[in-house]
Amino acid sequence: MTDTTGKTRISLLGLGAMGTALARTWLAAGHPLTVWNRTAAKAAALAGEGAAVAASPAEAVAAGDLVVLCLLDDASVGQALDGVDLAGRDLVNLTTGTPAEGRSRAAWAEARGARFVDAGIMAVPPMIGVPESGGYVFYSGSREAFEAHRAALEVPAGARFVGTDPGFAALHDVALLSAMSGLFAGMTHAYALVRDEKVDMEGFAGLLTEWLAAMAPFYVASGGAASEDANLEMQAAGNRTLLRTAAEQGVGSELLDPYFRLMDRQVAAGEPDAVALLRHPADGA
Template identity: 65%
Template sequence: MTDKTSAPRIPLTPHTPLTVLGAGAMGTALVRAWLAAGHPVTVWNRTPARAEALAAEGAAVARTAAEAVAGNRLVIVCLLDDASVGAALDGVDLTGRDLVNLTTGTPADGRARAAWATARGARFLDGGIMAVPPMIGAAGSGAYVFYSGSRTLFDEHRDTLAVPAGTRYVGEDAGFAALHDVALLSAMTGMFAGVSHAFALIRREAIAPGDFAPLLASWLTAMAPSVHLAAAQLETGDYGKDVVSNLAMQVAGNATLLRTAEEQGVSAELLTPYMGLMERWLAEGHGEEDATGMVELLDLGRGGASA
């Protein structure tokens, strides 16, 4: 990726002016955070009424995406999907612009959009927002954004980018922000699956969900540090390192989980795919190891989960 463009750079100011394309829930939260911090913001949205609502709060509203992009060197894009980004910026002159794409996409989207932007004379960062709109601009919310792509762009605009949420730069590869984002969201999805199953088990009993929730949260919190052991095992390739409960024991224990689900009249469909992988890895002779090695079964280059 190159940072060369054919236009001179505009000097930065303590309150860098910027353009935001997209005034949905997240885009609006971003605009408000920058406005509150004193940054001049130009905003454009495909549905003008949403952008006009921000005018009363101090934003300048552009009639077209091209007009908005022309107004400022730093351009933030927060639209529905990658196709929306392409449509909004089709034919727009990006020469000399610093394009930061906060639209949710895949790693391949990020890499392709980086090449697309560079070919049009722009520097590019892709971003993955780890927050929901109410967390943006809220002190202590824990919100942050993964960024990947042009390091020089990130370093120059770090302070401005840090206004609505924390920043975590994860590499020159423009696909890494989306990869980190989706990997964390995927883990979250698996956790929510387990939470749903747990609540299903108790819902017909005289157990109040509100009483059960603190127990569930504390247990998940206690188990979370196991990711560090899994990382160490993956980095060394030693899946038997510091094993506490080996795979053979875990597979044997699955029978109790399945039997309990049956007794409670609860479908085990959220559990059985993972249990199936456990049984396959056990059958390959890894009973004395931890379950971490099942990552190899998910690698389609090895044969994958469909094998």
């Protein structure tokens, strides 16, 4: 039998794939766990593993020292906790949202007497409870609540506190996911170029990984601005070759066109900083 002595009592609302992975990790670590899910049947398996199942969000909230929300969206959080007494509770919101939603929900919780921490999960469910996977979670908001529950929060994945502004966790989360999306777009285009040729795909994959790993530090160091080592006009001119090659290979350029248009705008505006141009899209458009 798992020893629960001195372990934080956790209440978890939301048992999707991520919520279930979190629940199992906390149970394995000996945390007394109460769960609630809108579709009650999803809690049955966890009940067999030692979780208490609450009949309502209010019952779940009352049972825990730490209340964790892992629901569909911000509206679901508001609906689940509507009318629930939150006074004296510590809420950690693992529900995916925007920075503005994090700030608004923090004010909402604090007005009801709760300490609030927003979060952004940089992991997929199979990474939860697997330290070597590299998964972690961004947290922001009440530093006091975060520190009070740090040990419990570090059980499923690494915990990185990024500031007392409740919107910062979501901001970091979305910024990194946006970068990932752009990376995947470029990789998709690269594979499309070579897929129908007699190219060693395993070797190509290694080359692609090495190249991106080598180039990323240069971009990070520049913060999105051109430099003497990366002349903007030369890059924009070189884009024409990339587009001609795509046409020759019968590959659409839809994944590259928006970025290339931005570079052309930079050249035309004499603005070396792509980030600045994105933040003021009307300028020079």
